[in-house]
Amino acid sequence: MDSSHAGHGAMDTDGLSISVDLEVLAASLRYFNARGSFAAAVCDAVGGSLPEPLRAVRVEPTADQAPLTLVWRSPTETLLLSKDPQVFRQLERRLAAMADGCMVDQTGGIRVVRIRGARTNDLLARLGANSVAPELGEARTGRLAELPVTAVRIQADEVLLLIERVYADHLLEWIAVTIGDF
Numbered sequence: 363m364d365s366s367h368a369g370h371g372a373m374d375t376d377g378l379s380i381s382v383d384l385e386v387l388a389a390s391l392r393y394f395n396a397r398g399s400f401a402a403a404v405c406d407a408v409g410g411s412l413p414e415p416l417r418a419v420r421v422e423p424t425a426d427q428a429p430l431t432l433v434w435r436s437p438t439e440t441l442l443l444s445k446d447p448q449v450f451r452q453l454e455r456r457l458a459a460m461a462d463g464c465m466v467d468q469t470g471g472i473r474v475v476r477i478r479g480a481r482t483n484d485l486l487a488r489l490g491a492n493s494v495a496p497e498l499g500e501a502r503t504g505r506l507a508e509l510p511v512t513a514v515r516i517q518a519d520e521v522l523l524l525i526e527r528v529y530a531d532h533l534l535e536w537i538a539v540t541i542g543d544f
Contacts, residue, residue: 373534375541377481382530383522387450388472389442393463396437400463404440407453408432412440418501418514433501433514433524441512441524443474473530475523475537481544482521486513488540496521507536 372381393400396412405411410421413434421430428446435441442465444450457465477485483495486506494504496515503512509532512524525533 373538373541375544378477378479378485378541378544380478380534380537380541381476382534383474383476385445386469386474387444387447388468388474388524389450389454390435390466390468391432391440391442391457391463392466393438395462398462400457400460403457403460404453404463407456413501416501417499418496418516419499420516431514431516431522433512435501435503435512441468441472443522443524471527473525473527475525475530475533477521477523478519484544485537485540486521488543489536507533509533 401412408421408430413419413432415434418433427449431443433441454465486495490506494502494513496502496513498515498518501514509529514522
């Protein structure tokens with residue numbers, strides 16, 4: 363696909379606002395047992411629990427820290443999203459010595475695309491399938507613009523698309539062309 367729209371910061375059209383959030387830190391929390399010591403240490407550190415299958419949860423650590431988002435990815439993996447570098451690094455240090463799991467910084471490899479507006483589900487359907495559009499509190503993985511994407515809805519008016527960085531421009535170009543047809 364032509365990359366003439368690639369790299370742009372934001373797109374706005376009637377009923378939609380799309381932007382790439384470069385401030386989000388992302389990590390893969392990988393563990394052998396969702397009830398093991400690594401998972402317990404994560405829950406203790408963030409002050410919440412790991413999400414159930416196909417779910418996503420927002421955790422508010424304390425009043426002076428930014429919220430975290432935990433996204434179920436598989437029975438042995440949860441994605442962590444945060445805009446608070448201090449909390450992110452503290453968690454990374456705390457989990458470094460754990461034997462039954464690890465935290466892998468994916469910030470350079472995952473892009474977060476924010477979609478807001480009344481036409482969000484319509485856009486997702488046009489990009490791939492209605493089955494990718496998550497309900498509130500859900501995390502769904504599917505194909506959009508022929509790419510593997512995890513769609514997350516933590517807030518009623520917003521969907522986050524988590525995509526590998528190398529494919530982000532391709533997805534953004536498809537989005538630009540698609541909203542041009544609205």
